[in-house]
Amino acid sequence: MPAAAQTIDLWSSASFRQGHPAGQYRWLRDNAPVYWHPEPDGCGFWAVTRYDLVREASRDHETYSNRLGITMGDLSPGSLPFFQQMMLIMDPPRHTAHRALVSRQFIPRQAARWTSAVEAEAARIISEIRERGECDFVTDIAGKLPSRVIARLLGIPLADGERLYSLTETMHAAPDEVTQSERRTAISEMLGYCAQVHAAKRADPGDDLASALARAEIDGQRLDAQAYGLFIMLLLNAGGDTVRNLLGGGIVTLLSRPGDLARLRSDPGPLLPAAVEELLRFQSPVVHMRRTATRDTVLGGQPIAEGDKVLLFYGAANRDERVFADPEEFILDREENPHIAFGGHGPHYCLGAHLARIEATSMLREVLTRLDGLALAGEPAWSASNFISGPSHVPVTFWPVKKTR
Numbered sequence: 568m569p570a571a572a573q574t575i576d577l578w579s580s581a582s583f584r585q586g587h588p589a590g591q592y593r594w595l596r597d598n599a600p601v602y603w604h605p606e607p608d609g610c611g612f613w614a615v616t617r618y619d620l621v622r623e624a625s626r627d628h629e630t631y632s633n634r635l636g637i638t639m640g641d642l643s644p645g646s647l648p649f650f651q652q653m654m655l656i657m658d659p660p661r662h663t664a665h666r667a668l669v670s671r672q673f674i675p676r677q678a679a680r681w682t683s684a685v686e687a688e689a690a691r692i693i694s695e696i697r698e699r700g701e702c703d704f705v706t707d708i709a710g711k712l713p714s715r716v717i718a719r720l721l722g723i724p725l726a727d728g729e730r731l732y733s734l735t736e737t738m739h740a741a742p743d744e745v746t747q748s749e750r751r752t753a754i755s756e757m758l759g760y761c762a763q764v765h766a767a768k769r770a771d772p773g774d775d776l777a778s779a780l781a782r783a784e785i786d787g788q789r790l791d792a793q794a795y796g797l798f799i800m801l802l803l804n805a806g807g808d809t810v811r812n813l814l815g816g817g818i819v820t821l822l823s824r825p826g827d828l829a830r831l832r833s834d835p836g837p838l839l840p841a842a843v844e845e846l847l848r849f850q851s852p853v854v855h856m857r858r859t860a861t862r863d864t865v866l867g868g869q870p871i872a873e874g875d876k877v878l879l880f881y882g883a884a885n886r887d888e889r890v891f892a893d894p895e896e897f898i899l900d901r902e903e904n905p906h907i908a909f910g911g912h913g914p915h916y917c918l919g920a921h922l923a924r925i926e927a928t929s930m931l932r933e934v935l936t937r938l939d940g941l942a943l944a945g946e947p948a949w950s951a952s953n954f955i956s957g958p959s960h961v962p963v964t965f966w967p968v969k970k971t972r
Contacts, residue, residue: 577614577855577880578606578639580744580951586816587851587956589895592616592883601869604878609641612857612876613869616883618890618907620867624858624879625911631858631877632658633915638857638954639878653797655805659914665798668783670918672720672776678921681716682929685922688715689929693937700967701944703960709814710807712930716922717806721799722775723764731757732807736950736959739808744951757803761796776802806919809909810926812852812950812957817927818934819947819961820849820897827899832935839935841900843927848906849897851882854956856910881907882956940966 575591582588595602600617615621624631633656636642642650650656654665671677692711696702710732718728737745737753764777772778780798783790790798821828831838858877863870871877885906886894892903909917917923934941944962951959 575602575604575614577604577878578953580740580953583854583953583956584949584951586949587854587882587886589886592880592886596883596887601867601871606639609639610876612639612878613866613871614878614880615866616880616887617867618884618887621879621881621884621907622911624866624877625907625915626913628658628914630861630864632861633662633858634658635859636857639855639876649793650797652794653801655801655915662914664785666914666918668780668785668798669776669802672779673918673920673922675921678919678925681720681922682925684719685712685716685925686929686932688712688719689926689933692930693933697937697965697968701962701964704818704963705811705815705958705961708930708934709818709961710811712814712926713807713810713923716926717803720775720806721764721777721802722768722773723777727760728803731760731803732811735804735807738804739952739955740950754800757800758793758796761799762792764799765792765795805917806922808955808957809852809917809919809923812955813846813850813923813927814930815947815958815961816850816852816956817846817931818941818963819943819958820846822941822943822963824897827897830899835932835935838900839928839931841902841904843924843931844904844906845898845901846927847908848885848891848901848904850956851885851906851908852955852957853881853908853910854952854954855880856915879911881910884911937968938965939968940964 575595576582577591582591595614595616600615600620602614603611604614605611615624634651637655654662657665689712692708696707702708711729714728714732715725718725734753734757737749765781768778768781772781777799780790780795821831831842855878858879860871860873860875860877862873865871885908888894890905909920942964944964947958948960949958
């Protein structure tokens with residue numbers, strides 16, 4: 568093994584404590600873009616780090632399947648059939664039928680109808696903390712917005728949305744940071760809550776997504792309580808992490824670049840859309856997604872055997888110098904930005920991408936225009952996860968503003 572390869576470790580959460588391990592990614596892209604990575608207590612996996620190869624595998628669901636799981640760790644034989652009822656752990660055509668149940672809620676035109684509500688929620692969150700002059704940007708701002716938005720979308724109390732969101736943090740923590748028992752407890756609590764929602768929405772449906780799912784049918788059959796709970800759990804997990812990590816990591820990026828922050832503050836209208844896209848590329852909130860080879864194949868010249876795990880590293884692909892000019896630099900008004908922060912396209916492209924952009928844009932506008940003097944008040948703490956990338960705590964200060972009656 569080459570000396571440089573001995574430093575590659577994409578399993579341990581320690582490698583992600585300051586964000587993506589850009590140095591490791593760079594070596595892999597240049598020397599082994601499809602790299603066999605050992606795994607403690609596991610069979611190992613192929614780490615795919617080059618942009619074109621991540622896109623190739625993302626689009627080929629017949630060769631690279633989701634049906635054995637989408638994370639680095641393996642689901643136990645006993646739990647696999649249960650979790651295969653979740654849309655994300657399906658392949659077309661079954662995946663397509665489940666996605667169709669909610670896809671109309673997330674297409675650009677429908678997602679745009681949520682703009683006013685999302686903007687109002689972002690404004691409320693900032694109003695709640697303006698008097699204080701200090702807060703934790705992640706827990707008080709970045710994490711609250713997606714949990715409240717998904718709660719409103721589902722038609723559940725906002726406080727419940729915030730509690731459920733806290734459970735996703737345990738579920739997504741790295742295996743060297745959270746025990747399997749803790750992870751199972753979090754999943755059990757969430758599914759128990761979802762069962763209550765299922766019963767409530769069946770008995771008294773409303774004009775919300777949770778009610779629509781309770782009466783939806785696939786091939787003439789309604790989702791049972793288990794499948795319903797897993798569907799809601801997926802929406803809670805996917806609906807929160809991307810936005811929370813994008814906003815949390817994004818504010819750290821902007822505060823460390825005062826020139827860019829000043830430009831964005833001075834004229835957010837024209838710059839904000841490009842800034843959000845660049846933050847998505849630079850931050851890459853989802854570290855990886857796993858696929859499993861359904862047959863012997865070749866990717867990037869590397870033979871891959873049927874049954875091998877194949878991990879697609881989006882943060883590595885989004886800093887590929889073959890695609891992006893100055894990829895390690897944050898460029899506020901980057902023009903050519905075909906990032907794959909929401910996945911490399913194909914059938915598993917993030918369903919909530921449009922809504923996530925609306926949330927990020929709405930909150931950043933509120934922060935830029937209403938939190939004057941914003942500055943770091945301490946060192947950010949990064950989430951202990953090899954699956955998602957973002958800070959868990961970002962202490963900030965700003966000039967307090969008294970509420971007006």
